[in-house]
Amino acid sequence: MALERIVKPHIRSLQPYQPGKPAEELERELGISGAIKLASNESPVGPSPKALAAVRAELGNVHRYPDGASFGLRSALSRRLGVHARQLVFGAGADEILEFLAKTLLGPGDEAVFAWPSFAMYPIVVQGMGATPVGVPLDASYTHDLDAMRRAVTERTRLVFVCNPNNPTGTSVGAAAFDAFAASLPESAVLAVDEAYVEYVRRSDFPDALAWLERRPGTIVLRTFSKIYGLAGLRIGYGIADAELADYLQRARHPFNVSRVAEVAALAALDDREHVERSRRVNDEGVEYLGRELTALGIEVWPTDANFVLARTGPDLHDRLLREGVIVRPLATFGLADCVRISVGLPEENERLIKTLRRLLESAP
Numbered sequence: 001m002a003l004e005r006i007v008k009p010h011i012r013s014l015q016p017y018q019p020g021k022p023a024e025e026l027e028r029e030l031g032i033s034g035a036i037k038l039a040s041n042e043s044p045v046g047p048s049p050k051a052l053a054a055v056r057a058e059l060g061n062v063h064r065y066p067d068g069a070s071f072g073l074r075s076a077l078s079r080r081l082g083v084h085a086r087q088l089v090f091g092a093g094a095d096e097i098l099e100f101l102a103k104t105l106l107g108p109g110d111e112a113v114f115a116w117p118s119f120a121m122y123p124i125v126v127q128g129m130g131a132t133p134v135g136v137p138l139d140a141s142y143t144h145d146l147d148a149m150r151r152a153v154t155e156r157t158r159l160v161f162v163c164n165p166n167n168p169t170g171t172s173v174g175a176a177a178f179d180a181f182a183a184s185l186p187e188s189a190v191l192a193v194d195e196a197y198v199e200y201v202r203r204s205d206f207p208d209a210l211a212w213l214e215r216r217p218g219t220i221v222l223r224t225f226s227k228i229y230g231l232a233g234l235r236i237g238y239g240i241a242d243a244e245l246a247d248y249l250q251r252a253r254h255p256f257n258v259s260r261v262a263e264v265a266a267l268a269a270l271d272d273r274e275h276v277e278r279s280r281r282v283n284d285e286g287v288e289y290l291g292r293e294l295t296a297l298g299i300e301v302w303p304t305d306a307n308f309v310l311a312r313t314g315p316d317l318h319d320r321l322l323r324e325g326v327i328v329r330p331l332a333t334f335g336l337a338d339c340v341r342i343s344v345g346l347p348e349e350n351e352r353l354i355k356t357l358r359r360l361l362e363s364a365p
């Protein structure tokens with residue numbers, strides 16, 4: 001076939017992202033109902049009622065293109081974060097900001113450094129530009145090994161990702177380690193700090209990555225409305241960068257990449273502090289519950305600063321849970337074949353997971 005000869009080799013060899021299985025798909029496959037999905041770190045609380053009202057009010061305007069500058073959301077976020085409006089870049093999810101970074105900075109011969117296991121999109125966007133992904137193993141506690149990452153940075157490195165808290169392990173790096181790392185990076189690499197889960201963080205010495213925007217040009221912090229704000233299906237996220245980097249990233253962006261509906265929903269969600277607080281509380285309680293109950297079942301769990309927990313369940317439990325209608329994320333493709341990532345659900349979902357696990361463990365395979 002001729003296509004095989006003309007498609008770029010780095011696209012041909014790309015391993016596509018494997019999303020969590022939708023509950024509807026599992027129900028169709030098994031002929032069951034009532035499956036629960038704890039596999040994609042979505043908010044179990046759902047979207048803010050204020051965001052839903054804003055979406056409904058906007059639907060009559062969808063024959064119009066969106067405001068390509070996202071003026072309303074840009075103003076609100078710049079006030080909220082204490083940054084200049086020019087420093088913000090919006091994307092169809094934070095995923096799209098990763099694409100802008102790759103497109104702006106990477107080509108064949110360039111390298112991008114990130115921890116591994118970490119967010120599966122990093123190697124995909126890097127390889128998508130024909131550049132070289134450099135994954136640096138996590139340390140023994142499954143935390144970013146920032147010293148090893150610093151040693152992996154060469155004169156060919158154009159981009160360094162720090163996923164904090166880290167997906168899929170839930171671990172985070174503290175201010176002292178992060179600040180030393182950021183200060184040590186050469187100017188020839190952009191530092192991208194992925195804070196998709198920042199609103200869930202529990203540790204008190206979490207780094208102030210935004211402070212590095214002034215100290216270190218060539219720095220960007222990524223955030224999203226997909227996690228605590230509960231808008232994953234609408235696709236909206238953003239980057240906060242120094243003004244010069246933001247200006248370059250804007251050139252890589254299509255003018256109408258964020259829909260009208262997503263923008264108004266994000267703006268309303270941002271203002272609904274009560275909804276964010278409730279989502280955080282539900283998560284805190286779920287993290288406590290899952291940690292306690294999984295440990296009681298003899299399953300090792302890692303401390304988490306996010307809305308999911310890493311659990312060492314053994315290699316076959318993922319499939320057995322699936323057959324019971326409970327979807328968690330297998331981590332074999334990350335090199336963690338005996339672990340799963342469990343997204344925190346509503347109390348009744350967490351209880352169903354624990355009850356199912358207990359039953360499966362009692363009736364050994």
Ligand SMILES: *Cc1c(COP(=O)(O)O)cnc(C)c1O
Pocket residue numbers: 041092093094095096119163166167194196223224225226232235236237
């Ligand atoms: C979920 C996630 C994102 C972004 O998701 P979007 O839905 O594209 O905003 C980015 N980084 C990490 C580590 C994530 O887990």
